């Protein structure tokens with residue numbers, strides 16, 4: 001069963017007099033457990049696609065079914081619930097809350113979802129261990145290196161056990177070595193059955209994914225998952 | 229999100245921006261402190277005046293010669309424009325009134341008091357033994373006027389503390405003979421110092437029997453009759469009885485004025501109560517200003533934390549959660565501000581009481597409650613707009629702000 005099904009997706013931005021078709025006539029299906037890299041030149045619509053998949057944005061036309069359920073017609077509060085339970089985000093610029101410690105940042109999705117403090121503590125302790133952050137638990141983001149920050153961000157993205165992780169250029173702000181480390185973490189998650197969609201500029205990283213999508217001008221130009 | 233987590237999140241957010249938080253807390257606390265201190269001053273003034281009146285004596289009904297105020301045209305007073313005397317016998321007659329507990333006639337004038345070559349001008353009050361209880365005087369030394377026939381007028385006097393100090397210095401006053409005007413009288417007692425009060429200052433008073441005073445000043449009329457009613461409830465009855473008796477004695481002519489302490493007191497009470505209320509209103513304006521400041525601080529917070537709001541949405545926060553988090557932060561700023569202001573206000577009122585010990589500068593409870601509620605309400609009210617703005621932010625746009 002496909003986890004994600006997009007049909008006839010259109011996303012149009014009005015910029016003054018000109019209209020930008022950030023996504024146009026997009027059809028896409030991604031199965032549970034896939035590892036997909038989205039590539040393409042800057043401005044081709046990769047981030048727009050990821051935001052749409054993450055229910056942060058709505059298409060102007062078309063249908064989006066997530067786990068078989070039409071999610072475009074959900075209310076904002078219902079969409080928030082889906083984001084909370086089923087989707088994890090990893091951003092290029094980490095997006096950690098600066099005044100919260102690493103542990104608190106990791107716990108944030110559970111805190112927002114109303115998970116009791118006791119259960120949070122247990123899950124955070126395990127996540128800190130999984131991502132080798134045990135002795136960084138009480139550090140604030142500005143006391144962490146870039147690689148550590150992105151590990152905190154990935155731990156945060158996985159803490160609610162989502163079905164889907166969306167990563168927008170997660171290695172964009174990291175050097176090659178730490179970037180590789182982060183990619184291996186994502187791949188390990190994929191190994192445990194989590195579906196990963198990662199936007200990347202780096203062809204070698206893109207090549208590591210089992211499926212590559214190449215976008216251009218809002219269209220899917222190439223999909224390695226389908227014979228061309 | 230759990231309430232405890234919302235509060236914790238808001239607290240961490242507020243302490244994360246110390247300057248901004250300190251400013252809003254300061255503004256709010258100044259507003260609350262202003263309410264507390266100003267109403268303490270207003271209510272202190274009210275209590276002070278009420279207290280001074282009470283020290284004149286309790287349940288007092290005061291009789292003045294002559295008709296003042298209302299009362300239509302009276303042919304009797306039209307012919308004899310000078311009012312009839314209020315005499316010692318008039319006063320004695322009032323003792324018959326059932327609602328009257330006791331009374332003291334009062335004749336006053338100024339005279340010279342001399343002793344051992346020292347000469348001093350002083351206020352002389354002629355009265356009776358009951359004057360002590362009616363006016364709630366306390367004696368420092370000796371005894372008060374003798375309980376004798378009111379027409380007799382023994383040559384004795386009771387003097388105030390300041391007169392005693394000035395004339396006798398360190399020497400004993402009781403038992404000494406002094407000259408008042410052209411009479412020689414013996415000092416039998418000294419009043420306790422009472423400090424400055426309304427009306428006459430008892431520290432500078434010389435009290436002699438009423439008949440003696442009238443003889444000194446060569447007059448038959450009384451200045452006042454101070455009547456003490458049996459109870460607070462008996463005051464109207466006492467007033468009516470007094471008027472009735474005097475009217476009968478004065479050939480059916482109502483030629484005296486009777487005022488009750490209650491009426492005067494109620495007027496002052498109302499006046500100063502209104503003043504306190506007005507002052508509280510003015511202080512409340514500073515609370516509204518503080519509320520607007522909190523709103524602006526929160527709007528700045530929303531702008532500064534736009535990316536964070538986007539992130540929270542991406543992590544599954546609902547609009548409601550974000551609204552609550554920002555509202556909680558605004559409420560926290562106002563609560564802490566209100567609390568600090570409450571303490572500052574009480575400290576200020578305490579300072580006023582230290583500086584002026586006679587002035588009971590305590591803030592009234594209603595003002596404290598109203599000040600605190602207004603602070604919290606404005607904080608919340610002005611927090612709603614920024615909170616809603618935060619909740620409505622588009623997550624994609626918000627995330628791009630960095």
Ligand SMILES: Nc1ncnc2c1ncn2[C@@H]1O[C@H](COP(=O)(O)OP(=O)(O)O)[C@@H](O)[C@H]1O
Pocket residue numbers: 013014015020021022040041042043044045046047048049
């Ligand atoms: N909020 C927006 N308003 C206007 N235009 C936008 C907005 N978001 C994206 N776009 C436009 O849509 C196109 C795709 O953008 P994006 O998905 O960010 O590209 P990519 O991530 O592949 O670099 C670009 O032309 C961009 O300018």
Ligand SMILES: [Mg+2]
Pocket residue numbers: 046047048
């Ligand atoms: Mg992009």
